[in-house]
Amino acid sequence: MSGPVAVARRLGRIVSDGVWRFGFAARFLVMLLAHSGQSLMRLHLTVREIYFSGVLSLLIIVVSGLFVGMVLGLQGYETLQRFGSGDALGVLVALSLVRELGPVVAGLLFASRAGSAVTAEIGLMKATEQLDAMDMMAVNPIARVVAPRFWGGVISMPLLAAIFSAMGVLGGWLIGVVFIGVDEGAFWSQMQAAVDFREDVVNGVIKSVVFGVAVSLIAVFEGYDCTPTAEGVSRAITRTIVSSALAILALDFVLTSFMFRGVS
Amino acid sequence: MARFIGVGSLLVSVAVGEAPVALRDVRFAYGEREILKGVDLSVQRGQVVAILGGSGCGKTTLLRLIGGHLRAGSGKVEVSGHDMAVLRRGELYELRRRMGMLFQFGALFTDLTVFENVAFPLREHTDLPPELVHDLVLMKLHAVGLRGAEHLRTAELSGGMARRVALARTVALDPMLILYDEPFAGLDPISLGVIGQLIRRLNDALGASSIVVTHDVHESMAIVDYIYFVSDGRIVAEGTPEQIRASEDPFVCQFVNARADGPVPFHYPAPPYAESLFGRGAA
Amino acid sequence: MLDLWVGVFVVIGLAALVFLALRVGNLAGADLSDAYTVRAQFDNIGGLKVRAPVKSAGVVVGRVAEINFDTRSYRAEVVMAVATRYPFPRDTIASILTSGLLGEQYIGLDPGGDEEMLKSGDVVQITQSAVVLEKLIGQFLFDRAASAPAQEGTGN
Numbered sequence: 205m206s207g208p209v210a211v212a213r214r215l216g217r218i219v220s221d222g223v224w225r226f227g228f229a230a231r232f233l234v235m236l237l238a239h240s241g242q243s244l245m246r247l248h249l250t251v252r253e254i255y256f257s258g259v260l261s262l263l264i265i266v267v268s269g270l271f272v273g274m275v276l277g278l279q280g281y282e283t284l285q286r287f288g289s290g291d292a293l294g295v296l297v298a299l300s301l302v303r304e305l306g307p308v309v310a311g312l313l314f315a316s317r318a319g320s321a322v323t324a325e326i327g328l329m330k331a332t333e334q335l336d337a338m339d340m341m342a343v344n345p346i347a348r349v350v351a352p353r354f355w356g357g358v359i360s361m362p363l364l365a366a367i368f369s370a371m372g373v374l375g376g377w378l379i380g381v382v383f384i385g386v387d388e389g390a391f392w393s394q395m396q397a398a399v400d401f402r403e404d405v406v407n408g409v410i411k412s413v414v415f416g417v418a419v420s421l422i423a424v425f426e427g428y429d430c431t432p433t434a435e436g437v438s439r440a441i442t443r444t445i446v447s448s449a450l451a452i453l454a455l456d457f458v459l460t461s462f463m464f465r466g467v468s
Numbered sequence: 469m470a471r472f473i474g475v476g477s478l479l480v481s482v483a484v485g486e487a488p489v490a491l492r493d494v495r496f497a498y499g500e501r502e503i504l505k506g507v508d509l510s511v512q513r514g515q516v517v518a519i520l521g522g523s524g525c526g527k528t529t530l531l532r533l534i535g536g537h538l539r540a541g542s543g544k545v546e547v548s549g550h551d552m553a554v555l556r557r558g559e560l561y562e563l564r565r566r567m568g569m570l571f572q573f574g575a576l577f578t579d580l581t582v583f584e585n586v587a588f589p590l591r592e593h594t595d596l597p598p599e600l601v602h603d604l605v606l607m608k609l610h611a612v613g614l615r616g617a618e619h620l621r622t623a624e625l626s627g628g629m630a631r632r633v634a635l636a637r638t639v640a641l642d643p644m645l646i647l648y649d650e651p652f653a654g655l656d657p658i659s660l661g662v663i664g665q666l667i668r669r670l671n672d673a674l675g676a677s678s679i680v681v682t683h684d685v686h687e688s689m690a691i692v693d694y695i696y697f698v699s700d701g702r703i704v705a706e707g708t709p710e711q712i713r714a715s716e717d718p719f720v721c722q723f724v725n726a727r728a729d730g731p732v733p734f735h736y737p738a739p740p741y742a743e744s745l746f747g748r749g750a751a
Numbered sequence: 752m753l754d755l756w757v758g759v760f761v762v763i764g765l766a767a768l769v770f771l772a773l774r775v776g777n778l779a780g781a782d783l784s785d786a787y788t789v790r791a792q793f794d795n796i797g798g799l800k801v802r803a804p805v806k807s808a809g810v811v812v813g814r815v816a817e818i819n820f821d822t823r824s825y826r827a828e829v830v831m832a833v834a835t836r837y838p839f840p841r842d843t844i845a846s847i848l849t850s851g852l853l854g855e856q857y858i859g860l861d862p863g864g865d866e867e868m869l870k871s872g873d874v875v876q877i878t879q880s881a882v883v884l885e886k887l888i889g890q891f892l893f894d895r896a897a898s899a900p901a902q903e904g905t906g907n
Contacts, residue, residue, distance in 0.1 A: 248754075255753050259760045298775045328578070337575035337634075340535055342564040343592045363764025370767035373775055392774070397811075398855075401776040403802060409768070 253356025257318035273375025294395035297376030306369030311415035315448030326427025327437035361416025494543035521698035568643035574634035628659025787871035797881025846879035
C-alpha cells in the first residue's frame with residue numbers, strides 16, 4: 205500500500221481529523237459559554253486568571269511594544285524623508301500600530317506567553333487526573349477550570365494590545381522626536397489629524413477582542429483535548445502556538461478586509 | 469432546597485437496604501476492543517471490597533463505570549439504587565457528592581496548598597463559615613496524620629503523604645461510597661501499610677462502603693472483607709480473604725503466589741516460535 | 752496582593768486606551784455627535800474619501816459623511832457633517848483641496864456674506880472641483896507642444 209493511494213488516504217485523514225476537531229471546538233465553545241455563569245459570579249476565579257495571563261504578560265508586551273515602535277521610527281523616517289515628509293512619521297507609526305501591529309503582534313506574544321501556559325496547565329491537570337478528580341467531586345471542570353481561564357484571556361488581550369500600541373507610539377516618539385529630531389508638534393498633530401478614533405482605534409480594539417477570544421479558546425481547547433501524557437501535553441502546547449498564530453493572521457485578514465474597505 | 473431533599477432521598481434508599489453498588493452482567497468496549505465481558509458484582513454496606521487483577525484487565529474501567537465517567541455498553545450498573553445509565557448530569561453530580569474517589573497518584577491540585585486541597589470540596593459544595601471549614605479540614609488532616617502539613621505545597625509532599633492528603637480530600641464530605649484506584653501503587657512498605665490501615669479505619673468510622681482496585685494481593689488481603697478477581701474482562705474468582713487463601717483455583721494460585729506462567733500466560737499470543745524465527749525468513 | 756496587581760494591570764490597560772483615543776487619535780477633535788448635514792455637488796472629487804476632514808480657515812469643522820454619484824446630473828454628490836457650533840452662511844463656497852502637493856484631499860469651506868445660515872439638508876450651490884494633477888500636467892504638456900513649433904518658427 206504505497207504511492208498515490210496511501211498519500212490520498214493520509215490527506216483525507218488529515219482533512220477529516222481537522223474538520224472533526226473544528227466541530228468539537230465549536231461544541232466546546234458552546235459548552236464553555238453555557239458554564240460561564242460561575243466564572244462571572246465568583247469573580248475571584250477570573251481575576252486570578254487575569255493575573256496569570258495579563259499581568260505576567262505585561263513585561264514582554266511593554267518591552268516588545270517599545271522596540272517595535274522604535275524600529276518603526278527608524279525605518280519609517282528613513283523611507284519618509286526620501287519624499288520629504290519626515291513630519292508624517294507620527295502618522296505612520298500610529299496607524300501601523302493601532303490598526304495592525306498592536307493587535308497582531310500583541311496577539312502572537314499573548315499566544316506564546318499566556319496561551320501556551322494555559323494549555324500546559326490544563327493539560328497537566330488532565331494528565332495528572334486533577335480534572336477527573338474534580339469531576340468526581342461533582343465540580344464541573346469546564347465551569348471551574350476552563351471558563352475562568354478563557355474569560356481571563358478574553359479580558360486581558362485587548363488591554364495588552366492597547367498597552368502594546370501605546371508603548372509603540374512612545375517608542376516611535378522616542379526615536380523620531382528625541383533622537384532624530386522630527387518636530388514634536390508636527391509629530392503629534394499630524395498623527396491626531398490622520399488617526400480616527402472610530403475608524404482606527406475602535407477597529408483595532410475590536411480586532412484585539414476577536415484575537416483574544418480565538419487565542420483563549422484555542423488554548424483551553426488544546427489543553428482540555430490533549431492526550432493525557434507528558435508527550436501529549438507538549439504536543440498540545442506546540443499546537444496552541446501554531447494554531448493561534450494561524451488564526452490571528454487569518455482573522456486579521458478577514459477583519460481588515462471588512463473594516464477598512466470603505467476607507468482605503 | 470431541592471438539593472437537600474435529593475440527598476435525603478438518597479440516604480433513605482440506602483437505609484432500606486439497597487446495596488451501595490451492584491453490577492449485573494456489565495459489558496463494555498472501547499470501539500472494537502472488548503474490555504468487560506459480563507461482570508456481576510455487589511458491595512454491601514460497611515464492606516471494603518477489593519477488585520484484584522493484572523494490569524489492563526479492566527479494573528480501572530470498572531471503577532469508572534461505578535463513578536459514572538463511563539456508561540456500560542449493556543447490563544446494569546446501580547449505585548445506591550440509581551441506574552447509572554439513565555442519570556442526567558445534575559443527578560449524577562448529586563450522587564457524586566456522596567461518593568469519594570482516590571486517584572492513582574492522588575490527583576492533588578498542584579496550584580493549591582495541602583489545606584486548600586482538602587478544603588476544596590467543602591468550599592465548592594457548602595456555604596460553611598471559614599472557621600468551620602478550617603476546623604473540618606484540620607480534623608480530616610488529623611485523621612490521616614498530616615495536621616502539621618497543612619501549609620505545605622503539594623510539590624513538597626512525598627508520594628505517601630500526597631496519597632494521604634488526597635485521602636483526606638476524598639473523605640472531606642463524609643462520602644457513603646469510597647472508590648480507590650490503585651491506592652498502593654508506587655509506595656514504600658511503610659506508606660503502604662499506613663494507607664491500608666487508613667482505608668479500613670476511615671471506612672468503619674464513616675460507616676461507608678469502599679471498593680479498592682489494586683494488584684497488591686497481600687496488602688488488600690489484610691484489610692478487605694471480600695475479594696473479586698478479574699481477568700480478561702470477567703470475574704474469575706471471588707470470596708473472603710480466608711476463602712481466597714484456601715482456594716485451589718489455578719488463576720488465584722498464580723496471582724497470589726506471583727507465578728510468571730499459569731492461566732495468565734507469560735507469552736503474548738503469537739505463532740509458534742520456530743515458525744516466527746525461521747518459517748518466514750526462509751521463504 | 753493578586754487583586755492589587757490585576758487592578759494595576761487593568762488601570763494601565765485603560766490608561767493606554769485613553770492615550771490612544773485622546774493623544775493618538777482625535778476623539779477630542781471636532782465633536783460630531785451634534786452636527787448638521789449639508790450636500791454639495793462637484794464635477795470631480797478627485798481622491799476624496801468618506802471621513803475626510805471638512806475645514807474652514809484650516810480648522811476642522813466636520814467630516815465627509817457620504818459620497819454618492821448623482822445619475823441625473825452625472826456629478827458627484829458629497830454629504831458633509833458639520834458641527835452645529837460652526838454655522839455657515841448659505842452662500843458658502845465648498846472646494847476640494849489637497850493638503851500639500853501629494854497629501855490627502857479635504858473639503859474647504861469659504862464662508863460668504865449671506866445673512867441666512869445653512870440648515871441641515873441644505874445644498875451648497877457654489878463648488879469648486881478637485882484639481883486633478885494628471886489633467887494639469889497633460890494641459891501643460893499640450894500647451895508646450897502647441898507653442899514649441901511656433902517658437903521655433905519665429906526663431907528661424
